[in-house]
Amino acid sequence: MSFLESLRSYRRIEKPVLFVIVTEFFIQLINITFMNMQPLFLAAEGYRDDEIAGLTATRFAGVLILALPLGALIRGKKVKNLFMISAVLVPLFALCNIYMAGFHSKVLIHVLQFLWGASFTFMQIPVIPFIMRNCKKENHTAGIALSYSTYSFAGIISGVLIYVLDLIDPVFFNEKMVLLIFSLTGFFGVWMMSKVKIQEKTVEKKAKHPSKGRYDWAIIIRALMPTLIIAIGAGLTIPFISLFFNKVHGFDKGDFSVISAIAAILVAWAALMVPSIKTSVGYKVAIPTTQSLAVMSLVALATTGLYNQYPVAAAIAVICYVLRQPLMNVAGPMTTEIVMNYVGRKNQEMVSALISAIWSGSFFLSGLIVTILLAHEVSYVNIFLITAALYAVGVVWYYFLILDYNRKEKAGLIEADE
Numbered sequence: 482m483s484f485l486e487s488l489r490s491y492r493r494i495e496k497p498v499l500f501v502i503v504t505e506f507f508i509q510l511i512n513i514t515f516m517n518m519q520p521l522f523l524a525a526e527g528y529r530d531d532e533i534a535g536l537t538a539t540r541f542a543g544v545l546i547l548a549l550p551l552g553a554l555i556r557g558k559k560v561k562n563l564f565m566i567s568a569v570l571v572p573l574f575a576l577c578n579i580y581m582a583g584f585h586s587k588v589l590i591h592v593l594q595f596l597w598g599a600s601f602t603f604m605q606i607p608v609i610p611f612i613m614r615n616c617k618k619e620n621h622t623a624g625i626a627l628s629y630s631t632y633s634f635a636g637i638i639s640g641v642l643i644y645v646l647d648l649i650d651p652v653f654f655n656e657k658m659v660l661l662i663f664s665l666t667g668f669f670g671v672w673m674m675s676k677v678k679i680q681e682k683t684v685e686k687k688a689k690h691p692s693k694g695r696y697d698w699a700i701i702i703r704a705l706m707p708t709l710i711i712a713i714g715a716g717l718t719i720p721f722i723s724l725f726f727n728k729v730h731g732f733d734k735g736d737f738s739v740i741s742a743i744a745a746i747l748v749a750w751a752a753l754m755v756p757s758i759k760t761s762v763g764y765k766v767a768i769p770t771t772q773s774l775a776v777m778s779l780v781a782l783a784t785t786g787l788y789n790q791y792p793v794a795a796a797i798a799v800i801c802y803v804l805r806q807p808l809m810n811v812a813g814p815m816t817t818e819i820v821m822n823y824v825g826r827k828n829q830e831m832v833s834a835l836i837s838a839i840w841s842g843s844f845f846l847s848g849l850i851v852t853i854l855l856a857h858e859v860s861y862v863n864i865f866l867i868t869a870a871l872y873a874v875g876v877v878w879y880y881f882l883i884l885d886y887n888r889k890e891k892a893g894l895i896e897a898d899e
Contacts, residue, residue, distance in 0.1 A: 490620075490622075491623050493620055494620050495615060495616055495679075497678060500676050501612075502624075502627050502628050503673045504568055504670040504673040504677075506634060507669050508604050509635035510638060510639060510666060511571055511572055511575050511664055511666075512571075512601070512632070513632060514659065514663040515575065515578075516723075517639070517643075517737060518734060520533050520537075520721065520723050521656050521733075522656035523536065523582060524724075525656055525657075526583060526585075528582075530724065531852045531855045534721065534848050534852040535591075537720045538845045538847075539594040541598055541842070541845040541848065543594070543596060543598030543841075544599060544841030548606060548834045548841060549831075549834055552831045552833060552837075553830075555607050555830050556831065557830075561674075561681060564603065564607070564608075566600070567601065568668075568671045568673070569671055570600035570603070571667060572667035572668050574593060574597035575597060576661070576664045576665075577593050577597075578593045579661055602837060606837045607833070608628055609628065609817060610829050611681075612624040612625060612628060613625075613829060615682050621818060622755065622818060626753065626755040626756060626814040627753075628814075629752050629755075632748075633746075633810065634749050636742065636749075637746050639738070639741070639745075640738045640740075641738075643734060644735055644738045646659060647738065696827070696828055697824065697825065700824055700828070701824055701831070701835065703882070703885075704824050704882065707879040707882060708836060709839050710871055712840045713843040713871055714869070714871030714872050715840075715844070716845075717851055717867055717868045718864070718865055720848065723737050724861075726798065729785070729786045729789050730794065740802060740803060744806035747807040748806050748810045751810065752811065752814065755811060755815060758811065764815055765880075765883050767812065768879055769883075771812050772872070772876040772879070775808035776869050776873050776876065778801045779868060779869045780869045782798055782801035782802055783861070783862050783865030783866050783868075786865075809872075819882070820832060821833075823889070823895065
């Protein structure tokens with residue numbers, strides 16, 4: 482399948498689902514901008530590195546606490562209104578976080594971070610089950626891949642615009658102004674959700690299991706273990722990557738926005754190629770290969786901190802970061818589709834909630850760990866190397882999960898969608 486043929490597969494996605502995915506894009510536009518710029522903004526406001534890590538952890542605590550109750554609540558129910566709630570609350574709480582940061586009230590800023598994180602759950606958790614319910618079987622891979630790529634497209638737009646604004650006037654368009662602009666832009670998601678007209682499917686036809694049956698916890702745990710391991714590692718690194726480039730290599734917001742945009746372009750391209758990659762080489766080759774190369778890139782990135790006094794270190798760090806992003810992210814849609822099919826239809830809403838809980842819980846726990854490590858002056862190099870080790874374990878686990886998936890599929894134990 483060529484790149485153009487891969488793109489055509491996205492044209493077949495049902496229009497209401499496309500509108501929901503565009504709404505997700507506007508939410509991700511705020512998410513990626515805050516992920517990259519909020520640490521720099523808080524640092525400019527006088528917050529210490531360990532305080533910034535603590536606030537990041539609080540944000541993910543909001544998702545963690547709501548994830549499982551919401552996953553149980555949406556089982557077999559319509560979820561469109563939840564997307565609208567997220568489209569309103571995410572930009573609203575983003576604005577509150579910006580304006581309240583200057584007060585340096587620990588209680589207030591932690592509460593706002595918590596509420597902001599919680600507001601993401603209303604999009605984050607239902608979106609994959611919504612796609613799998615309301616897309617035809619042949620559109621599942623494209624729908625999931627496009628949903629994943631919203632983060633990348635948001636990263637492209639965010640990175641390019643921040644760079645342009647920095648060129649125009651770096652003083653006026655400081656970190657605070659940039660965050661304000663993107664927070665207000667996020668309200669376009671409300672308009673997109675107003676265009677979603679759909680009779681939602683809430684229960685799959687001819688399902689082998691009743692909607693209210695017990696969850697298959699043994700299967701769920703087995704399927705989600707590699708996600709848990711990788712998520713813990715990611716939480717040690719992803720929220721703090723801009724600080725790494727700032728503290729270790731001296732990059733400012735303009736510098737980092739450029740490399741983030743370049744990386745996002747590659748991630749978006751890789752995500753759009755997922756249907757083609759899946760058809761060409763299959764899960765068994767695609768997932769372990771891309772993730773293994775990503776781990777090697779992360780190790781090379783981390784170790785640039787050992788020789789950052791040399792100009793070449795910054796160049797190597799940029800190259801490794803730009804390569805690592807698409808390599809690690811291209812596997813995401815494929816691992817999600819495998820996990821969702823592996824656990825079966827009756828477990829999908831809960832699994833979607835658990836995935837969000839795992840990522841948010843891991844980011845929360847990892848944020849606390851990073852807070853302690855930074856307070857004890859542990860270097861970013863060592864923190865990132867811990868991430869690489871955890872990634873490697875997760876990659877091996879995914880490989881064995883794929884083998885089990887293929888075995889069950891051949892034996893007819895994987896539920897076939899209509």
